[in-house]
Amino acid sequence: MMDPFQAHCEMEVTLAVISGKWKADIVQILSDGTPRRYGFFQKILPEVTPKILTNQLRELENAGILTRAIYPEVPVRVEYQLTEAGTGLLPILEALEIWAQSYTKKIR
Template identity: 40%
Template sequence: MSKEDLKYTLNNKFYTCTFEITMDLIGGKWKPLILWHLGTKGTIRFNELRKIMPNITQKMLTQQLRELEADLLVNRTIYAQIPPKVEYALSDTGVSLMPILSSMCNWGQNYYTNAIDHSIQINK
Protein backbone atom coordinates (compact mmCIF):
# COMPACT_ATOMS: atom_id res chain seq x y z
CA MET A 1 0.00 0.00 0.00
CA SER A 2 1.43 3.35 -0.98
CA LYS A 3 1.24 6.55 1.01
CA GLU A 4 -1.21 7.92 -1.56
CA ASP A 5 -3.70 5.21 -0.49
CA LEU A 6 -3.66 6.53 3.08
CA LYS A 7 -6.03 9.45 2.73
CA TYR A 8 -6.99 10.13 6.33
CA THR A 9 -4.88 10.73 9.43
CA LEU A 10 -6.39 10.78 12.90
CA ASN A 11 -4.53 10.53 16.23
CA ASN A 12 -1.33 9.43 14.46
CA LYS A 13 -3.16 6.61 12.68
CA PHE A 14 -3.56 6.37 8.94
CA TYR A 15 -6.73 5.22 7.20
CA THR A 16 -7.77 4.56 3.62
CA CYS A 17 -11.45 5.45 4.14
CA THR A 18 -13.78 6.88 6.75
CA PHE A 19 -15.48 3.51 7.28
CA GLU A 20 -12.14 2.28 8.59
CA ILE A 21 -12.13 5.17 11.08
CA THR A 22 -15.63 4.22 12.24
CA MET A 23 -14.67 0.57 12.71
CA ASP A 24 -11.54 1.57 14.61
CA LEU A 25 -13.62 3.67 17.00
CA ILE A 26 -16.61 1.36 17.58
CA GLY A 27 -15.52 -2.02 16.26
CA GLY A 28 -14.90 -5.14 18.29
CA LYS A 29 -16.92 -7.36 20.55
CA TRP A 30 -17.62 -4.98 23.43
CA LYS A 31 -17.64 -1.35 22.28
CA PRO A 32 -20.90 -1.51 20.31
CA LEU A 33 -22.59 -3.25 23.26
CA ILE A 34 -21.32 -0.69 25.75
CA LEU A 35 -22.49 2.15 23.50
CA TRP A 36 -25.87 0.46 22.97
CA HIS A 37 -26.50 0.00 26.69
CA LEU A 38 -25.46 3.56 27.51
CA GLY A 39 -27.66 4.82 24.68
CA THR A 40 -30.74 2.83 25.67
CA LYS A 41 -30.43 2.97 29.45
CA GLY A 42 -28.86 6.39 29.95
CA THR A 43 -26.25 7.16 32.57
CA ILE A 44 -24.92 3.98 34.17
CA ARG A 45 -22.42 3.19 36.91
CA PHE A 46 -19.58 0.76 36.23
CA ASN A 47 -21.03 -2.13 38.25
CA GLU A 48 -24.42 -1.72 36.56
CA LEU A 49 -22.70 -2.17 33.20
CA ARG A 50 -20.97 -5.30 34.53
CA LYS A 51 -24.36 -6.74 35.52
CA ILE A 52 -25.84 -5.98 32.11
CA MET A 53 -22.80 -7.52 30.39
CA PRO A 54 -21.91 -10.52 32.58
CA ASN A 55 -19.44 -12.04 30.08
CA ILE A 56 -17.06 -9.07 30.02
CA THR A 57 -14.21 -8.99 32.53
CA GLN A 58 -13.68 -6.01 34.78
CA LYS A 59 -10.32 -5.36 33.11
CA MET A 60 -11.82 -5.43 29.60
CA LEU A 61 -14.75 -3.20 30.56
CA THR A 62 -12.36 -0.69 32.11
CA GLN A 63 -10.14 -0.75 29.02
CA GLN A 64 -13.03 -0.36 26.59
CA LEU A 65 -14.61 2.48 28.58
CA ARG A 66 -11.25 4.31 28.70
CA GLU A 67 -10.86 3.97 24.94
CA LEU A 68 -14.43 5.18 24.31
CA GLU A 69 -13.79 8.12 26.64
CA ALA A 70 -10.49 8.96 24.92
CA ASP A 71 -12.30 8.86 21.57
CA LEU A 72 -14.91 11.30 22.95
CA LEU A 73 -17.82 8.85 22.59
CA VAL A 74 -18.43 8.40 26.32
CA ASN A 75 -18.39 10.88 29.19
CA ARG A 76 -17.09 9.78 32.58
CA THR A 77 -18.25 11.67 35.67
CA ILE A 78 -16.46 11.18 38.98
CA TYR A 79 -18.21 12.25 42.18
CA ALA A 80 -16.03 13.24 45.11
CA GLN A 81 -17.58 11.08 47.80
CA ILE A 82 -16.82 7.99 49.81
CA PRO A 83 -17.11 5.42 48.41
CA PRO A 84 -16.17 6.93 45.05
CA LYS A 85 -18.96 7.10 42.49
CA VAL A 86 -18.26 7.03 38.76
CA GLU A 87 -20.94 7.25 36.08
CA TYR A 88 -20.75 6.78 32.33
CA ALA A 89 -22.97 8.32 29.68
CA LEU A 90 -22.84 8.85 25.95
CA SER A 91 -21.34 12.11 24.78
CA ASP A 92 -23.14 14.05 22.05
CA THR A 93 -20.91 12.28 19.53
CA GLY A 94 -21.83 8.94 21.09
CA VAL A 95 -25.52 9.80 20.91
CA SER A 96 -25.10 10.46 17.19
CA LEU A 97 -24.22 6.74 16.80
CA MET A 98 -27.58 5.55 18.15
CA PRO A 99 -29.43 5.53 14.80
CA ILE A 100 -26.64 3.36 13.38
CA LEU A 101 -26.65 1.02 16.39
CA SER A 102 -30.45 0.89 16.29
CA SER A 103 -30.33 -0.14 12.62
CA MET A 104 -27.83 -2.86 13.53
CA CYS A 105 -30.13 -4.06 16.31
CA ASN A 106 -33.08 -4.19 13.90
CA TRP A 107 -30.99 -6.07 11.36
CA GLY A 108 -30.02 -8.60 14.05
CA GLN A 109 -33.66 -9.06 15.01
CA ASN A 110 -34.63 -9.68 11.39
CA TYR A 111 -31.75 -12.08 10.91
CA TYR A 112 -32.68 -13.96 14.08
CA THR A 113 -36.33 -14.22 13.01
CA ASN A 114 -35.36 -15.47 9.55
CA ALA A 115 -32.86 -17.94 11.00
CA ILE A 116 -35.49 -19.31 13.38
CA ASP A 117 -38.04 -19.58 10.56
CA HIS A 118 -35.46 -21.28 8.37
CA SER A 119 -34.42 -23.76 11.05
CA ILE A 120 -38.06 -24.65 11.73
CA GLN A 121 -38.61 -25.32 8.01
CA ILE A 122 -35.50 -27.50 7.88
CA ASN A 123 -36.61 -29.52 10.90
CA LYS A 124 -40.06 -30.28 9.43
Protein backbone atom coordinates in the same frame (compact mmCIF):
# COMPACT_ATOMS: atom_id res chain seq x y z
CA MET B 1 -8.00 1.16 18.88
CA MET B 2 -6.70 2.40 15.57
CA ASP B 3 -5.77 6.07 15.22
CA PRO B 4 -8.69 7.61 13.28
CA PHE B 5 -6.29 10.03 11.57
CA GLN B 6 -4.54 7.08 9.91
CA ALA B 7 -7.75 5.68 8.44
CA HIS B 8 -8.05 5.29 4.69
CA CYS B 9 -11.74 6.20 4.64
CA GLU B 10 -14.53 7.37 6.94
CA MET B 11 -15.99 3.87 7.21
CA GLU B 12 -12.70 2.67 8.66
CA VAL B 13 -12.91 5.40 11.32
CA THR B 14 -16.41 4.29 12.31
CA LEU B 15 -15.43 0.63 12.48
CA ALA B 16 -12.32 1.46 14.52
CA VAL B 17 -14.38 3.39 17.07
CA ILE B 18 -17.07 0.71 17.53
CA SER B 19 -14.89 -2.36 17.11
CA GLY B 20 -14.57 -4.41 20.24
CA LYS B 21 -16.77 -7.17 21.54
CA TRP B 22 -18.55 -5.04 24.15
CA LYS B 23 -18.52 -1.48 22.80
CA ALA B 24 -21.85 -1.68 20.99
CA ASP B 25 -23.41 -3.17 24.12
CA ILE B 26 -21.99 -0.37 26.27
CA VAL B 27 -23.31 2.30 23.90
CA GLN B 28 -26.72 0.58 23.81
CA ILE B 29 -26.87 0.46 27.61
CA LEU B 30 -26.21 4.22 27.73
CA SER B 31 -28.67 4.98 24.91
CA ASP B 32 -31.51 6.01 27.23
CA GLY B 33 -29.47 8.98 28.49
CA THR B 34 -29.21 7.71 32.06
CA PRO B 35 -25.71 7.95 33.57
CA ARG B 36 -24.54 4.46 34.54
CA ARG B 37 -21.97 3.24 37.04
CA TYR B 38 -19.34 0.56 36.45
CA GLY B 39 -21.23 -1.95 38.60
CA PHE B 40 -24.30 -1.58 36.41
CA PHE B 41 -22.30 -2.67 33.36
CA GLN B 42 -20.98 -5.66 35.32
CA LYS B 43 -24.56 -6.73 36.18
CA ILE B 44 -25.85 -6.32 32.63
CA LEU B 45 -22.75 -7.85 31.00
CA PRO B 46 -21.68 -10.62 33.40
CA GLU B 47 -19.60 -12.37 30.71
CA VAL B 48 -17.13 -9.48 30.35
CA THR B 49 -14.07 -9.50 32.60
CA PRO B 50 -13.35 -6.38 34.69
CA LYS B 51 -10.13 -5.77 32.74
CA ILE B 52 -11.87 -5.89 29.36
CA LEU B 53 -14.80 -3.77 30.56
CA THR B 54 -12.43 -1.12 31.90
CA ASN B 55 -10.46 -1.18 28.65
CA GLN B 56 -13.58 -0.84 26.47
CA LEU B 57 -14.90 2.04 28.60
CA ARG B 58 -11.53 3.83 28.38
CA GLU B 59 -11.35 3.39 24.62
CA LEU B 60 -14.87 4.78 24.20
CA GLU B 61 -13.98 7.70 26.49
CA ASN B 62 -10.75 8.39 24.56
CA ALA B 63 -12.73 8.32 21.30
CA GLY B 64 -15.16 10.91 22.66
CA ILE B 65 -18.13 8.53 22.63
CA LEU B 66 -18.78 8.69 26.36
CA THR B 67 -17.81 10.81 29.31
CA ARG B 68 -16.66 9.63 32.71
CA ALA B 69 -17.66 11.80 35.66
CA ILE B 70 -15.85 11.24 38.95
CA TYR B 71 -17.57 12.37 42.13
CA PRO B 72 -15.30 12.87 45.18
CA GLU B 73 -17.34 10.81 47.62
CA VAL B 74 -16.42 7.91 49.84
CA PRO B 75 -16.40 5.55 48.09
CA VAL B 76 -15.67 7.43 44.88
CA ARG B 77 -18.61 7.40 42.47
CA VAL B 78 -17.89 7.22 38.74
CA GLU B 79 -20.63 7.56 36.13
CA TYR B 80 -20.56 7.11 32.37
CA GLN B 81 -22.81 8.88 29.88
CA LEU B 82 -22.94 9.20 26.09
CA THR B 83 -21.62 12.34 24.46
CA GLU B 84 -23.22 13.96 21.43
CA ALA B 85 -20.90 11.87 19.24
CA GLY B 86 -21.98 8.74 21.12
CA THR B 87 -25.63 9.57 20.62
CA GLY B 88 -24.86 9.99 16.92
CA LEU B 89 -23.75 6.35 16.83
CA LEU B 90 -27.18 5.05 17.87
CA PRO B 91 -28.80 5.10 14.39
CA ILE B 92 -25.69 3.43 12.97
CA LEU B 93 -25.82 0.65 15.55
CA GLU B 94 -29.55 0.24 14.96
CA ALA B 95 -28.95 -0.10 11.22
CA LEU B 96 -26.24 -2.69 11.88
CA GLU B 97 -28.64 -4.65 14.08
CA ILE B 98 -31.35 -4.63 11.41
CA TRP B 99 -28.84 -5.75 8.79
CA ALA B 100 -27.55 -8.54 11.07
CA GLN B 101 -31.09 -9.84 11.66
CA SER B 102 -31.76 -9.95 7.93
CA TYR B 103 -28.38 -11.49 7.18
CA THR B 104 -28.64 -14.25 9.77
CA LYS B 105 -32.09 -15.22 8.44
CA LYS B 106 -30.62 -15.59 4.95
CA ILE B 107 -27.63 -17.70 5.94
CA ARG B 108 -29.49 -20.11 8.24
